[in-house]
Amino acid sequence: MxxxxxxxxxxxxxxxxxxxxxxxxxxxxxxxxxxxxxxxxxxxxxxxxxxxxxxxxxxRLERQDQLFTAYWDKKDPLERLSSINAFYVDEFFEKRSFFVLMNQVQAFPGKYVTVKEICNELQSKINQVFSEAVEAGQQQGILREEINVPLMVAVIFGSISKIVFFRCLIFNNPDTSIKYEADIKDAVNTTLRAVVAGLILP
Amino acid sequence: MxxxxxxxxxxxxxxxxxxxxxxxxxxxxxxxxxxxxxxxxxxxxxxxxxxxxxxxxxxRLERQDQLFTAYWDKKDPLERLSSINAFYVDEFFEKRSFFVLMNQVQAFPGKYVTVKEICNELQSKINQVFSEAVEAGQQQGILREEINVPLMVAVIFGSISKIVFFRCLIFNNPDTSIKYEADIKDAVNTTLRAVVAGLILP
DNA sequence: CCTACCGATCGGTAGG
DNA sequence: CCTACCGATCGGTAGG
The missing domain is CATH 1.10.10.60 (Homeodomain-like)
Structure with missing residues (x-):
């Protein structure tokens, strides 16, 4: 073995x-x-x-660096934001246990200091990737100027977490079948598109 | 005593x-x-x-029923949504430990069944209150027709949770002073206003 | 890579 | 409401 x-x-x-x-x-x-x-x-x-x-x-996090560059080389800022979101939705479903665990660890204010530091490194990189997409969008006059990136990222990841973890509440069944998996994924993606839509200049 | x-x-x-x-x-x-x-x-x-x-x-949850009726008797649907959000932001700050605990409990897929049932009861009531506000807004032609209330609630509570729990990341200090408390609260409320704005018909 | 075992700590309670 | 204690289980390891 x-x-x-x-x-x-x-x-x-x-x-x-x-x-x-x-x-x-x-x-x-x-x-x-x-x-x-x-x-x-x-x-x-x-x-x-x-x-x-x-x-x-x-x-789980050592490979994330490579994934960054591979996924969001899209030029259009809105497409890039959607692409990043879709990527993380996929990640949450594919590595569900890990993200449940990561969510748990961060839910304890006074514990798991070493592990949290590893997570914070990733978080900084994610914020940076979102930042670049947002700035590009602002320069092109597509996105609002007052966007606070860390808060936006909190909304996006908070939403993904809650929806993926609330599945038992939405469908009243913690062990949802594949059919429902796809439904939840669609729901998250639709929801995130609505969140991103809120960032666009009217 | x-x-x-x-x-x-x-x-x-x-x-x-x-x-x-x-x-x-x-x-x-x-x-x-x-x-x-x-x-x-x-x-x-x-x-x-x-x-x-x-x-x-x-x-912690036995008093929530009374709070429901007292807080959101506002007629205007948008005002009512903002009022509900502001109420829960206040709740998260006032009873921070409890909501951290509630978040933890829900983060364990296979545990705390009894406690989760108590939470689910509250969750149903919250969904209903949001539902009524959204339906009123739709009838008045202010809000989009395709709003999915449980998902919207997940976005709102996911955002509140993440921002309140991510404070250490935003300010790099887990024991933030009163000054920062107020800053975070402003940030959450601004963010939620943006989320609600996304529900309004263009 | 397993056996056999360590000291420490756990949740809980009998008895007062 | 406290003392004194129970059996069970914990993370970890010496020795092979």
């Missing part, structure tokens, strides 16, 4: 359980049981439960 | 610690230490740690 593969299996099992039951609510025994390996393997490969958590974030 | 007062002290101490460190991350010993009372008091008054958590939600 190889050491690298085994580590990634542990990462993904832990990611899922942490997302569902929380970091404190998941014991290393829970993780070992779910992945059918020995408890001691976690210390063996990662050093500690805390370092396992950090490793999940390093693993 | 009276039994009722003591119970409320325990509720508020627990609320704060749960919000900061999570339900699983807070032991009944932590709560007892912070409130300078005996560990056994929690079982004595509430039965268990889990019932203490539920009691916090019952305590």
């Amino acid at each position: 190889g050491e690298r593969n085994k580590k990634i299996i542990i990462l993904k099992v832990a990611e899922k359980l942490f997302a569902n039951n929380g970091y404190e609510g998941t014991s290393i025994r829970d993780i070992a049981r779910e992945g059918s390996f020995n408890t001691a393997l976690i210390s063996y490969y990662f050093g500690s439960k805390e370092k396992l958590l950090a490793s999940i974030f390093v693993y | 009276g039994e009722r007062n003591k119970k409320i002290i325990i509720l508020k101490v627990a609320e704060k610690l749960f919000a900061n460190n999570g339900y699983e991350g807070t032991s009944i010993r932590d709560i007892a230490r912070e409130g300078s009372f005996n560990t056994a008091l929690i079982s004595y008054y509430f039965g268990s740690k889990e019932k203490l958590l539920a009691s916090i939600f019952v305590y």
Whole structure:
């Protein structure tokens, strides 16, 4: 199987359980049981439960840099904004457990300092990407001048989070089928288009 | 001091610690230490740690019904929407720990079922209040016809949550002073006005 | 990579 | 409302 593969299996099992039951609510025994390996393997490969958590974030965020350049080379600022949004909607669905976990970590004011620093780095890059698109739009006279980018990003990611996490409320079923997945995705994208539309000059 | 007062002290101490460190991350010993009372008091008054958590939600949400009628009797639909938003922004700031906790609870897909049911009741009422305002606005030809209320509510509450919880990112300081509190509140209200503006017919 | 085990801490309660 | 304590489980590791 190889050491690298085994580590990634542990990462993904832990990611899922942490997302569902929380970091404190998941014991290393829970993780070992779910992945059918020995408890001691976690210390063996990662050093500690805390370092396992950090490793999940390093693993998930290390590839984001490449994704940045690949996705939003669109010239038109509005198209670029929509493209960035659509990209993150896809990301939320594809790596749902991870983003649930990221959302949890940020919901604890006094905890997970190391992991939050990793997230903040990504957040800065996201803000910058949005900033460039907005500035381009402003220079072309398409977008309002008074747009506050960090607040706009908060609205966009807050909306994605709430809609993806509220799915159980919208459809009254936490384990929604593929059919509903697509419906939610459409709903988020439509909603974000409305948010972006609010940024356009009348 | 009276039994009722003591119970409320325990509720508020627990609320704060749960919000900061999570339900699983807070032991009944932590709560007892912070409130300078005996560990056994929690079982004595509430039965268990889990019932203490539920009691916090019952305590915080039992008064919401009265608040509904008192706040948004405004006739004009747009004014009413703004009034509801402003009310919840105030609520988030006044009962910050509670809403941080509520946000946490909802961030765990497989946990806190009892507490989530209490939240869902409130959520339904909130959706209904927004629904009435939106329908009134549509009948008067002010608001777009295609507004999806649950999604709109998700955008509004997602935005409030993210901005209030992202304060540390915006100001790079988790323990913001009163001056900054006011700044954040202004920012949220401005942002929500932009969201509502997106609902108006062009 | 597993067995066997450590000290610490957990939620909870019997008895007063 | 406190003391003293229970059994269970926690994260982690020595030794192989």
